[in-house]
Each structure stands twice: as C-alpha cells, then as structure tokens.
Amino acid sequence: MQFKPPLSGVAATLARQYGETLARLPATVHAFVLVELAKWPLLFTPEQRYQRALLDHLSRTPPHELERAVAAIARIEAESGVVRLGERDPARFQDASQALLRTRGLFASWRGEVDAFFQTIDPRLEAQLYPADAPRRLVVQIYGSGIAVQRDRLWKPFTGMGVRVPLNLESAGTTEEFLRQLAGEVEAGRGAPALFSQTIDSPFDGWIVESDDALHAVCGAATPAALTGLSYDRLRPYRDDLTRALYRKVQDGVDSPQAFAAYARSLRIAPPAGTLLNPADILLAFVRDVLITGNGTLLVNNTFVEWAAIQALRRAQPRILITRFGVRDRLKPFSSMVLFSQPRPTDHVPIAQDPAGSFIDVEQLSYYIWLNAEKNPAYRTRTLYLFLAEGVDEMLAIRSDAPAAAPASRRATPARLVDVRATMARWLSAPTPQGAGQPIEEIVG
Amino acid sequence: MANSAMMLRRREALRVLAACMADWWLPRQLFAQRSSARPSDRRVIVVTFGGGVRYEDTLAREGWVNIPHLASDLVPQGLVYPVARHEGLTGHFNSTGALITGSRQNIDAYGSEPPVTPTIFEMFRKERALPPEEAWLIATNKSFGLMGGSRLRSFGDPYSANVVLPKQLLISTIKAAVSTNAGPGVEDRRALAERMMVALDEGYEGFGWRVYESSHVLSADVKASLAKSLLAYFNDPSSPTSGDELTFFMAKEIMNRFAPSLLVVNFWDIDIAHYGAYSLYLEAIRRTDRLVHELWQHVQASPQYRDRTTLLVVPEMGRDSDVAGNGFANHRSGDESCRRVWLVAVGAGVPKGTGTERPIRTLDVAPTVAELLGFKMVECEGTPLAELT
Numbered sequence: 001m002q003f004k005p006p007l008s009g010v011a012a013t014l015a016r017q018y019g020e021t022l023a024r025l026p027a028t029v030h031a032f033v034l035v036e037l038a039k040w041p042l043l044f045t046p047e048q049r050y051q052r053a054l055l056d057h058l059s060r061t062p063p064h065e066l067e068r069a070v071a072a073i074a075r076i077e078a079e080s081g082v083v084r085l086g087e088r089d090p091a092r093f094q095d096a097s098q099a100l101l102r103t104r105g106l107f108a109s110w111r112g113e114v115d116a117f118f119q120t121i122d123p124r125l126e127a128q129l130y131p132a133d134a135p136r137r138l139v140v141q142i143y144g145s146g147i148a149v150q151r152d153r154l155w156k157p158f159t160g161m162g163v164r165v166p167l168n169l170e171s172a173g174t175t176e177e178f179l180r181q182l183a184g185e186v187e188a189g190r191g192a193p194a195l196f197s198q199t200i201d202s203p204f205d206g207w208i209v210e211s212d213d214a215l216h217a218v219c220g221a222a223t224p225a226a227l228t229g230l231s232y233d234r235l236r237p238y239r240d241d242l243t244r245a246l247y248r249k250v251q252d253g254v255d256s257p258q259a260f261a262a263y264a265r266s267l268r269i270a271p272p273a274g275t276l277l278n279p280a281d282i283l284l285a286f287v288r289d290v291l292i293t294g295n296g297t298l299l300v301n302n303t304f305v306e307w308a309a310i311q312a313l314r315r316a317q318p319r320i321l322i323t324r325f326g327v328r329d330r331l332k333p334f335s336s337m338v339l340f341s342q343p344r345p346t347d348h349v350p351i352a353q354d355p356a357g358s359f360i361d362v363e364q365l366s367y368y369i370w371l372n373a374e375k376n377p378a379y380r381t382r383t384l385y386l387f388l389a390e391g392v393d394e395m396l397a398i399r400s401d402a403p404a405a406a407p408a409s410r411r412a413t414p415a416r417l418v419d420v421r422a423t424m425a426r427w428l429s430a431p432t433p434q435g436a437g438q439p440i441e442e443i444v445g
Numbered sequence: 446m447a448n449s450a451m452m453l454r455r456r457e458a459l460r461v462l463a464a465c466m467a468d469w470w471l472p473r474q475l476f477a478q479r480s481s482a483r484p485s486d487r488r489v490i491v492v493t494f495g496g497g498v499r500y501e502d503t504l505a506r507e508g509w510v511n512i513p514h515l516a517s518d519l520v521p522q523g524l525v526y527p528v529a530r531h532e533g534l535t536g537h538f539n540s541t542g543a544l545i546t547g548s549r550q551n552i553d554a555y556g557s558e559p560p561v562t563p564t565i566f567e568m569f570r571k572e573r574a575l576p577p578e579e580a581w582l583i584a585t586n587k588s589f590g591l592m593g594g595s596r597l598r599s600f601g602d603p604y605s606a607n608v609v610l611p612k613q614l615l616i617s618t619i620k621a622a623v624s625t626n627a628g629p630g631v632e633d634r635r636a637l638a639e640r641m642m643v644a645l646d647e648g649y650e651g652f653g654w655r656v657y658e659s660s661h662v663l664s665a666d667v668k669a670s671l672a673k674s675l676l677a678y679f680n681d682p683s684s685p686t687s688g689d690e691l692t693f694f695m696a697k698e699i700m701n702r703f704a705p706s707l708l709v710v711n712f713w714d715i716d717i718a719h720y721g722a723y724s725l726y727l728e729a730i731r732r733t734d735r736l737v738h739e740l741w742q743h744v745q746a747s748p749q750y751r752d753r754t755t756l757l758v759v760p761e762m763g764r765d766s767d768v769a770g771n772g773f774a775n776h777r778s779g780d781e782s783c784r785r786v787w788l789v790a791v792g793a794g795v796p797k798g799t800g801t802e803r804p805i806r807t808l809d810v811a812p813t814v815a816e817l818l819g820f821k822m823v824e825c826e827g828t829p830l831a832e833l834t
Binding site: 302361364 | 779
C-alpha cells in the first residue's frame with residue numbers, strides 16, 4: 001500500500017528511512033505506524049523511543065520472518081477487502097479499514113492477530129528500552145483530608161502486600177504541613193522540591209496529579225516549570241469551556257460517540273495561562289485527551305486524577321508520580337448525572353460532598369493506578385509505591401521488586417514524614433541533607 | 446488449566462449458594478413445586494439487571510451485600526443459574542439484542558440499526574396473532590428505540606413490541622407542555638423544561654447520541670395517557686432520582702393498564718460505572734436490586750400477574766475485570782469478567798429454592814421465553830432452559 005502521510009521533520013525522516021520495511025507490513029499495521037509518526041511532536045520521549053525501536057526491530061527482521069509473522073493479519077485484510085481500499089491518507093485509511101473489518105465481522109479476529117503480532121515484538125523491545133539497571137521509580141498516592149477513611153478497610157485491595165509503617169503526624173496536622181513535610185520545600189530558583197530537582201532531568205519526569213490545588217501549592221509554586229502538574233480544580237475554567245462547546249454540539253445532534261470524539265479533538269480551546277505548571281503543547285493535547293477520552297473525567301475529580309495518572313504512566317513514564325485524591329461532590333438527582341450540563345439557577349439542590357463514597361472510590365482508583373503501573377515495563381520491578389492518607393498515622397509501602405507482605409513494622413517509634421521523604425530520596429539515589437530524616441529501613445534497607 | 450479454573454468457579458458457585466442460602470439450597474426435586482399455570486395464562490417479564498455488572502459485585506459471595514433483595518428474597522423463591530455467559534459483542538445494544546433474539550448480534554453499538562434476527566416480541570405476536578398491547582419493552586437506555594423489532598421483511602414493525610423510553614417520553618411531554626405559552630407559571634415551566642431536557646439527555650459512556658425511533662409507534666392516545674402519568678409521577682414530591690426509577694414506574698403503568706403477556710424491562714443505571722466512581726456503581730446495583738424486588742412485589746399484588754408470571758432477571762453482560770483496562774468502569778475488554786453473568790428465575794413454573802451449576806448462555810433466554818409463552822423461536826442460537834420449561 002502506497003500511503004501519502006502528512007509527515008514532517010523527524011517523522012518524515014523516519015518514514016523515509018524505514019520505507020522499505022514499512023512497505024512489507026500489512027496495510028493496517030503500516031497505517032498504524034504512520035499515524036503514530038504523524039503525532040510525533042505530541043508524543044512523549046518514551047513513546048518516540050518506542051517508535052524508533054519498533055522500526056529498527058522490524059527493519060532488522062529478515063523479510064521472510066516478517067512475512068510469516070504478519071501472515072494472519074494479511075490474510076484477514078485480504079478476506080475483508082481492506083487491501084482494495086483506495087484511501088492513501090493513513091488516518092482515513094485506518095478509519096475506513098476498521099469500519100470495513102467491523103462490517104465483515106472480522107474486526108475481533110483482526111484485532112487478535114494484531115495483538116498477537118505485537119506480543120511477540122514487545123518483549124524484545126522492552127528488554128532494549130528498559131534494561132535491568134534502569135533508574136528506580138517512585139509512585140506516591142495520597143488520600144486528601146476530608147475523605148472519610150475507614151481505618152479497618154484502608155488499602156484493602158492491597159491486602160497481603162507490602163509493609164505498613166506507623167507514622168508520627170504530630171506536626172503535620174494540616175494538609176499544607178503534611179504535604180510540605182512529605183515533599184520538602186521548593187528549592188530556591190529550582191521550581192520544585194529537592195526530591196524532584198535532584199532526581200529528574202526534565203519536567204516530564206516528575207508529575208503531580210490532584211483533585212484540588214494543595215500539592216501544586218507546595219510543590220510547584222515557582223517558575224520556570226520544573227515538573228508537570230495537573231489539577232482538576234485548576235482546570236475548571238478549561239473544563240467549563242470544553243463542556244460548553246461539547247454541549248452545544250450535543251444539542252445540535254451527534255450520530256455517535258466516535259463522531260463526537262472527532263469533533264472534540266478538532267476544538268481549539270486552551271486552558272488559561274497559569275493553569276498548568278508546564279504549559280507545553282504536548283501537555284495541552286494530553287489534558288484535552290484525558291478529558292475527552294476518559295469517561296467521567298470531566299465530571300468527577302478523582303476519576304480525572306486516576307485516568308490522568310494512568311495515561312501519564314503509560315505515555316510519559318515519569319520517574320516520580322504523586323497523586324492526591326479529594327472528596328467527590330455528591331451527584332444531584334438526575335441533573336448532575338448529565339454530561340456537559342452546567343449548574344444553573346434552576347438547580348436548587350445545593351452541591352454537597354460525598355466523603356464516604358469518595359473513600360470507596362479512591363480505594364479502587366488507587367488500586368487501578370498501581371495495577372496499570374505494574375503492567376508497564378518501565379515500572380515493573382523497579383518502583384516504590386507509597387500510599388498515605390492525610391491524618392492517618394500509617395503508611396503502606398510496596399516495592400515492586402518484593403511486593404509480598406512484609407512482617408509488621410517493628411519500629412520503636414513511628415516514622416516521621418521527613419523520614420518518609422528521606423526514604424523516597426534513598427530509593428531514588430538522591431542525597432539526603434543532614435538532619436532531614438532517616439530512611440525507613442523496612443522499606444529501603 | 447482452563448478446565449480446572451472452570452471447575453473451581455463451579456465449585457465456588459455451589460459453595461457460595463450452599464453456604465449462604467442454605468434454607469433454599471436443598472436437595473429438592475427440581476420440578477416438585479412448579480405452579481400449574483397453563484401457557485395460555487402465562488406472562489413473562491424479563492428484567493435486564495442492566496448496564497453491565499460484574500459477577501463479583503453481585504452474585505459472588507463478596508457481592509451479596511449489594512443485592513440483598515435478590516439474595517434474601519427472590520433467590521429463595523426461585524431458581525438461580527450462577528454460571529451464565531454472554532457471548533458476542535459487549536456493548537449494550539448488541540448484548541441486549543442477543544438476549545431478546547437468542548442470537549448474537551453484530552450491529553451498530555448505538556442503536557441506529559434494528560436486530561438482524563427476529564425478536565421474541567415479533568415471534569410471539571406473529572405466531573399467536575396478538576395485538577401490539579401484548580408485547581412491550583421499557584428501556585432506560587435511550588439507544589434502544591429500534592430494539593422492539595428486527596430488520597427482517599417478514600417481521601419488523603407489524604409485529605414489533607411497543608417500545609417506551611421513559612426519559613425521552615418525559616422530554617417530549619415537557620416540550621409539549623411548555624409550547625402552549627398559556628396559563629400561569631409559564632416561566633417556571635420553561636425553566637423546568639430546560640433543566641429537565643438537559644437532565645434527561647444523559648449517556649454514561651458517551652455523549653448524548655441520537656435517539657432512533659421505530660416506525661412502529663404508540664398510538665397517540667396511549668402515548669398521551671402514559672406521558673400524563675409520567676409527568677404526574679415526576680412532579681411528585683418524592684420525585685425519582687434516576688432513569689431506572691422512571692422505567693420502573695412506566696413498567697408498572699404498562700402492567701396496570703395493558704397487562705401484557707410479554708414485558709422486557711431494561712434497567713441501566715449501573716452503567717454510571719463509566720464515570721469511574723465505584724461507590725456510585727455499587728449504589729446503582731443496590732437500586733436495581735430494590736427495583737427488581739419492588740417489581741416482583743407489584744406482580745404479586747396484581748391479580749392479572751400473580752401466580753401466572755415468570756420473572757427472569759439477568760444482566761445483559763458483565764464489566765471488565767480489574768486486570769483488564771480500567772476494571773469496573775468499562776465493558777470493552779471482552780474478557781471473562783465482561784461475559785460472566787447469572788440468571789435468577791422466579792414465579793410460575795419455576796421450582797422454588799434451588800439452583801443449578803449448569804452453565805447457560807444469555808442466548809438461552811429468548812427460546813426459554815418462547816417455550817414459556819407457547820411459541821417457537823426460529824433461527825435462534827440459544828436453547829430453552831429445561832429447568833424452566
């Protein structure tokens with residue numbers, strides 16, 4: 001299949017360099033690669049590295065082996081008539097071919113064969129992209145104050161995993177105190193606490209994702225951007241603008257969610273200045289996709305946190321990710337169960353919070369973040385997961401290289417949050433200033 | 446490996462049933478307590494415990510807390526199939542289409558096409574030469590407008606079910622009410638109308654897609670009468686808080702007015718899981734459980750239904766397992782969690798207080814309904830459930 005992809009820069013160079021290899025692929029796989037290359041400026045570095053590694057691997061595969069590996073896909077393409085499609089634009093070809101495969105009832109088998117093809121390739125690419133000596137990573141999940149934590153059920157999805165460490169919260173009574181002790185002060189002129197500035201090379205290597213603004217206030221007060229931050233509350237004006245635009249479209253009539261999604265992607269709405277700690281174009285596209293493609297992310301703060309975190313783990317693969325969940329608003333009868341509706345004077349029912357429901361939600365959502373991280377070779381076996389809840393004098397720590405439950409902590413005294421910070425620094429091989437806390441041996445010993 | 450997993454699942458199902466429902470899980474003769482309702486008297490109500498619900502959140506041991514009425518009230522009165530499976534596409538329209546046709550459907554997921562094989566409504570009405578009032582579908586999911594009849598030339602509209610989408614009916618009623626510009630309180634009514642039209646235009650997993658209307662429509666007077674009742678209900682101080690409550694109300698209205706022999710009730714609130722809030726999903730399961738129980742109580746209170754009605758309660762599909770994608774929030778992985786469901790039958794012809802571990806398929810529902818109502822289900826992949834027929 002001869003495609004005419006709208007590529008430029010690095011992507012065009014890669015397409016030319018590997019043109020011969022791409023031409024050997026079944027049309028649907030060929031189009032997929034070109035569609036990914038077309039997104040090049042909006043791909044995070046790990047995504048770009050994957051595309052390069054994929055092309056390199058395919059080019060080094062002997063032609064007869066490649067032909068054998070994709071034979072099943074090619075057969076389905078022939079059977080479905082995909083090979084006879086005349087479309088030369090890769091994206092439009094992708095849409096047309098998938099529609100045809102669905103019409104012919106071959107989509108599921110095609111999808112299965114494509115998955116099987118990549119399942120043979122990905123382990124080899126992973127070994128190359130994520131060597132055993134790759135740097136360690138850190139994922140911290142915090143339940144914000146106000147969530148009605150049930151101590152006897154706390155972190156129940158992780159039963160039988162990790163170590164629970166008692167905490168001394170004497171001087172961490174407020175959210176700000178709690179977060180400041182945990183993350184540390186923003187270093188003068190460096191735009192982020194030392195935990196970030198000493199361990200990451202790029203703002204995309206350190207992410208904070210939260211429902212409100214507390215982490216941003218502590219971690220990202222300074223400029224220039226030293227880390228990447230997403231706040232559901234900070235995004236409110238953007239969410240409102242997006243909501244209004246989408247709702248107008250809904251009122252005009254939409255044939256399908258797919259058609260609607262295409263419309264949504266065409267919108268040119270941007271968050272107001274200052275909304276994002278790191279206002280790079282790639283982040284603007286990322287946020288838009290999170291809000292459009294994640295069911296409920298426009299409406300539910302914690303769903304936004306979870307979905308944004310999962311997408312960040314999958315795509316940007318930050319070395320440090322800190323999430324902070326909040327209290328979800330209670331849904332009003334009928335009216336607030338509606339996508340894209342706006343609160344109006346006629347909505348007499350006041351907004352109320354749901355602390356108990358929020359706890360049930362975040363238990364599940366924090367588990368899903370962990371699950372998705374552990375599926376990712378960037379995090380598997382090299383990540384320390386910490387789970388904290390503001391106001392709760394206990395912490396759960398899971399090392400992905402030793403996830404099984406450890407004996408209960410035998411500490412003589414509960415750990416302080418500065419000790420937790422020192423533990424995170426030790427894990428990431430960052431220096432710990434004198435007197436700034438002691439690493440928790442049960443975790444990093 | 447797969448076999449041993451299945452054996453474990455079966456054993457678990459039996460253990461679960463035996464341990465906690467011991468008062469009904471007894472080695473009773475399966476058919477010993479059948480009622481004697483004749484097919485011609487028989488009425489069948491199929492309720493989709495709908496929107497996609499996971500076995501582990503409902504009929505599995507850890508899920509019982511979410512279905513107290515089913516577990517404690519209905520199951521002991523009826524028969525449970527803990528091992529049921531949905532085969533086919535795991536979208537709402539196709540999975541419900543499979544349920545009411547007995548055949549897998551592969552059509553537009555958002556309801557722009559009718560099923561490709563005959564529905565139980567059409568087969569029932571055509572074979573028995575019955576009027577439209579005998580077969581109804583009441584659906585919360587607004588994409589179900591074309592669910593009442595197939596695209597087949599020899600079936601379709603002349604034999605389709607009456608399809609009522611209560612929320613859409615309410616919207617059109619409100620629109621009509623405010624369009625007159627007459628009488629006091631017009632401004633309030635407009636405000637209400639605006640709010641309600643937005644509020645009712647919900648779609649948990651998508652964005653307000655189009656409502657497709659069948660050319661088989663309710664007669665104007667019936668529609669007006671139902672709409673009036675619906676509006677009155679909606680104005681009640683104890684106003685409904687969800688689409689399923691409107692559907693429940695409408696189902697009762699239809700039963701009271703027309704006493705149809707075949708009624709399919711589609712609940713859908715559970716699909717709020719797409720919002721990613723697990724507590725709201727569980728809340729919707731509990732609401733559905735309550736509404737199913739109240740529906741059964743309504744059957745018992747109605748002389749036209751009591752002792753002659755078989756109620757089948759079945760999720761049209763499951764939802765993703767935790768390890769697949771985003772867990773409970775979606776139903777797109779096609780994994781076993783997406784397919785594993787259950788079925789509870791209660792009422793006329795159903796042996797009381799028993800269960801069978803025999804694996805069944807949701808495709809078996811349609812031919813079972815056919816046998817119960819005394820008609821034949823042709824071109825159907827499913828087979829009647831022998832324990833019920």
